[in-house]
Amino acid sequence: MADSTHNSDKLHRRGLMFILSSPSGAGKTTISHMLLMADDEIRLSVSATTRPRRSGEVHGVDYFFVDDTTFDKMVEQDEFYEWAHVFGHRYGTPKGAIRKGLKEGEDFLFDIDWQGTQQLYQKDQQDVVSVFILPPSLPELRRRLESRAQDSAEVIDARMDRARGEISHWAEYDYVVINDDVDECFVKVREILHAERMRRTRQTGLIPFVRELTQ
Ligand SMILES: Nc1nc2c(ncn2[C@@H]2O[C@H](COP(=O)(O)OP(=O)(O)O)[C@@H](O)[C@H]2O)c(=O)[nH]1
Ligand SMILES: Nc1ncnc2c1ncn2[C@@H]1O[C@H](COP(=O)(O)OP(=O)(O)O)[C@@H](O)[C@H]1O
Numbered sequence: 001m002a003d004s005t006h007n008s009d010k011l012h013r014r015g016l017m018f019i020l021s022s023p024s025g026a027g028k029t030t031i032s033h034m035l036l037m038a039d040d041e042i043r044l045s046v047s048a049t050t051r052p053r054r055s056g057e058v059h060g061v062d063y064f065f066v067d068d069t070t071f072d073k074m075v076e077q078d079e080f081y082e083w084a085h086v087f088g089h090r091y092g093t094p095k096g097a098i099r100k101g102l103k104e105g106e107d108f109l110f111d112i113d114w115q116g117t118q119q120l121y122q123k124d125q126q127d128v129v130s131v132f133i134l135p136p137s138l139p140e141l142r143r144r145l146e147s148r149a150q151d152s153a154e155v156i157d158a159r160m161d162r163a164r165g166e167i168s169h170w171a172e173y174d175y176v177v178i179n180d181d182v183d184e185c186f187v188k189v190r191e192i193l194h195a196e197r198m199r200r201t202r203q204t205g206l207i208p209f210v211r212e213l214t215q
Contacts (some may be wrong), residue, residue, distance in 0.1 A: 012205035014127060015102040018042060018193055019110045019117050019173075022133035023163035024087075025145035027179040031133065032111050034186045039193070042107040045098065048074060051089035054150045064094070082112070082119035087158060091116070102127055107197070114169035129196045131189055132173035136180040138163065 022028040036044055048064040050071050059065050066074070071090050074080060083092030093116060098108055102124075110116070120128050135141040141163060145156045170176055175192050179185040200206070 013105055013197065013203045015104070015106040015108065016196055016202065017045075017098070017102070017108050017110060017120060017124065017128045018196070019112060019120065019128065019130040020133060020189070021111075021113055021117055021130065021166075021169075021173065022179070023135065023141060023166040024159040025141050025148065025163075026133045026135040027144070027182060027185065028111055028133050030182060031179065031186055031189055032109055034182075035109060035190060035193070038186075038190065042109050042193070045093055045096070045108045045110050047091050047093055047112065048080075049089060049091045051087070051091070056150075081123065082116045084113060084115035084119075086113050086115070087155075087162065093120075107193075114166060114172060117169075117172065126201065129175075129192070130173045131175045131177060131192060132170045133185065133189075134167065134170065134176060134178045135163075136178055 020028040020032055032044065035042065046060065046062070046064060048066050048071065050066060050068055051063075053059065053063075053065045057063065057065075068090075071092070074092065074094070075083065079094055080092040081095050081098060083090060091112070093110065093112060101108065110120070112120075117128075117130050121130075135144070138160070142156070142160055145151065145159055151159065177185055177188045177192075196202070
């Protein structure tokens, strides 16, 4: 029987900033929701956006939907960790409790674009893990945008026009996963998260534990 004074599973570690990016329609929102349902150790960093709410989206859950004046104020008051222009609207990550949460071992999920990813890397390289999700093909990407049935034909065309540009940033990411079968893609993303949690540099609680083992 193991000595119960030490439980190596409960040792403290730093939290991580887990980023999912993709061209619009490739499936990052779907994979994010699956991850949040399956894993109660990670929570979503809810962004603020000036884009209109889609049907089914909930204020404070999917996004904080704000007007331009409110967004301007948040920028002025330095409330964002990062923010960017995307598809003619502004999107930003509120600072909220991220820094404190990371120290306490909380993991945060970010559904943000390549601009936000670059900014997070510049601010906090050690805690960021980034995953780029690719669609299996461009026709399939269009089919998904159409089947989501949330955007007008013009908006879908604009998103398709932007897709090549966004995909060109794939090599800036730590991991790249193709979302062909959604369940397989989800399993791969979850495995990345699990492995990254065990990175030696994140497991700060291991130092005294190993010291004791090697005394
Ligand atoms: N930089 C940045 N990008 C964001 C943020 N929130 C969302 N985005 C990105 O903005 C883009 C558009 O998001 P959205 O309008 O929800 O469309 P979707 O990608 O089709 O779901 C996506 O690439 C998101 O990842 C944020 O806080 N910061
Ligand atoms: N692997 C997949 N196969 C088929 N449809 C998918 C797959 N992944 C996601 N979808 C669907 O494609 C549409 C776009 O997915 P979504 O998660 O909203 O993409 P994003 O957040 O990247 O814009 C949604 O209707 C979603 O249900």
